[in-house]
Amino acid sequence: MTVTLIGAGNVGFHLGNRLFKKGIVVREVYSRNLENAAHLANKIKAKAINDLAKISPASDLYIIAVKDDAIASVSEQLSQVEGMRENLVVHTSGAAASSNISNYFKNYGVFYPLQSFSKTRKVAFSTIPICIEAGRKKDRKLLRKLGNKISQKVARISDTERAILHVAAVIVNNFTNHLFHIGQTITEKEQIDFDLLKPLIQETLLKIENLPPYEMQTGPARRNDKKTIKKHLKYLQKFPEYAQLYTLLTKSIQDAYRR
Ligand SMILES: NC(=O)c1ccc[n+]([C@@H]2O[C@H](COP(=O)([O-])OP(=O)(O)OC[C@H]3O[C@@H](n4cnc5c(N)ncnc54)[C@H](OP(=O)(O)O)[C@@H]3O)[C@@H](O)[C@H]2O)c1
Numbered sequence: 001m002t003v004t005l006i007g008a009g010n011v012g013f014h015l016g017n018r019l020f021k022k023g024i025v026v027r028e029v030y031s032r033n034l035e036n037a038a039h040l041a042n043k044i045k046a047k048a049i050n051d052l053a054k055i056s057p058a059s060d061l062y063i064i065a066v067k068d069d070a071i072a073s074v075s076e077q078l079s080q081v082e083g084m085r086e087n088l089v090v091h092t093s094g095a096a097a098s099s100n101i102s103n104y105f106k107n108y109g110v111f112y113p114l115q116s117f118s119k120t121r122k123v124a125f126s127t128i129p130i131c132i133e134a135g136r137k138k139d140r141k142l143l144r145k146l147g148n149k150i151s152q153k154v155a156r157i158s159d160t161e162r163a164i165l166h167v168a169a170v171i172v173n174n175f176t177n178h179l180f181h182i183g184q185t186i187t188e189k190e191q192i193d194f195d196l197l198k199p200l201i202q203e204t205l206l207k208i209e210n211l212p213p214y215e216m217q218t219g220p221a222r223r224n225d226k227k228t229i230k231k232h233l234k235y236l237q238k239f240p241e242y243a244q245l246y247t248l249l250t251k252s253i254q255d256a257y258r259r
Contacts, residue, residue, distance in 0.1 A: 001024055001025070001060045001061065001142070001145075001146060002024075002025045002026075002027045002058070002059045002060050002061075003019055003024055003025065003026050003027065003059055003060065003061045003062075003063060003146075004026070004027050004028045004029075004030070004055060004056070004059040004061070004062045004063070005019075005026055005028070005029045005030065005040075005046070005063050005065065006030045006052075006055075006062060006063065006064045006065065006066060006074060006078070007030070007031065007063075007064060007065035007066040007092075008029055008030075008031040008036045008037050008039065008040045008041075009031075009036075009065065009066070009067075009119075010117040010118055010119050011065040011092050011113065011117050012029070012031075012040060012065040013040055013117075013119045014113075014117045014119075014123055014125070015063065015065060015092065015113065015150075016029060016040050016043075016044050016046070017040075017043065017044060018125045018150045019044070019150065020043070020044035020045065020046075022149045022150050023149075024146070024149065024150075026041075026044050026045075026046040027046060027047065027056060027058070027059050028041070028046055028047045028048075028049055028055060028056060028059070029041040029044070029046045029047070029048055029049070030049050030050065030052060030055060031048075031050060032050055033050065034048060034049075034050040037049060037050055052074065052077045052078055052081065053077070053080070053081060055078065055081055055084070057081060057082065057083030057084045057087060058083075059087070060088065060142070061087075061088050061089075061090065061142065061143075061146070062078065062084075062087055062088065062089040062090070063090055063091075063092060063111060064078075064089065064090065064091040064092070064101070065091070065092045068093050068095055068096045071091045071093060071096050071100040071101070072100040072103065072104075075089060075091075075100060075101045075103070075104040075105065076103075076104050078104070078105075079104035079105060084105075085105070085106075086106075086107065087105065087107065088105075088107045088108075088109065088134070088139050088142065089101050089104075089105045089107065089108055089109075090108065090109040090110055090111045090134070090143065091110060091111070091112075092110075092111055092112055092113065093110070093112060094112050094114065094131075094162055094163075094165065094166030094169060095163060095166045097159050097163075098110050098133060098135075098159050102135060106135070107134075107135065107136060107139055108134065108135050109132065109133055109134030109135065109139050109140070109143055110131065110132065110133040110134070110157075110159075110162065111130065111131075111132055111143055111146070111147070112130070112131040112132075112157070112162060113125075113128050113129075113130050113131075113151075114128065114129045114130075114131055114165065114169060115128040115129075116173050116174075116177075125150055125151060126150075126151055126152050127151070127152065127153070128151050128153070129151070129153040129154075129155060130147035130150070130151050130153065130154045130155070131155055131156075131157035131162055131165070132144060132147055132154060132155070132156055132157070133156060133157060133158060133159065133162070140156060144156075180201065182242055182245070183197055185239075186239065186242070204216075214256070217253060217256075217257075219253075220232070220250075221249070221250040221253035221254050222253055222257060224254060229250055232246060233246060233247065
């Protein structure tokens, strides 16, 4: 199987390296910026290109890993390359509908790795769920086969399910990470070592391996310790934005246990 990667950002970088490691030939890597394309392409023995019009139509699969808002325009440009029309083209987005591609290619799909990727951080790829979808059975089979080469978990997920999963993913990952950032901002501002909180952060994550998060909730909102909540809000007067978030989340926790 030969693959062309369109996009050399966080996902392009990790996916490209994983495919290469598993012996899948990545023919070309495209990025608007040739240096970005070359940085990845050189590592995985692919050709770097920065002109979509020059993409070879000879690959078995085209993976578009550009920012969500650019998927449709990249698909459109790709569809104008001679010999491309019959090719299988997928994107890697949790949020974008497959119509971003199916509007331009009759053989379309999605290959969404459900993980948070940063170029600077290694990931355990074999544990990452790959959510696949495609218009044709034959293409679903191909995507499943590719997914199984790079991960232990491949699941067919519809556009609707994927969009919902993505909302949940943003809440559990992006929002949680933002709360870690707030914790760090507060402790650093007060010259207290943020590392003191790390075992607590780790335990929070470990606990939900076996038990539902609902059962694992502790703290003043869960216990409805009004005096403590008041004290926290008084302290947070110096961070009005965080005070708002604290109030909102406290109410959400209290509501969950009132039902
Ligand atoms: N990061 C994650 O954790 C994650 C996880 C799962 C899925 N995804 C999905 O994977 C896709 C890529 O995300 P990412 O995090 O890898 O993004 P990223 O690191 O920001 O990289 C974005 C890529 O898009 C290209 N790009 C941006 N605007 C473009 C345009 N108008 N035309 C052509 N190319 C354009 C950039 O090219 P240049 O280098 O030329 O600027 C870059 O290669 C998105 O659909 C995202 O939803 C991301």
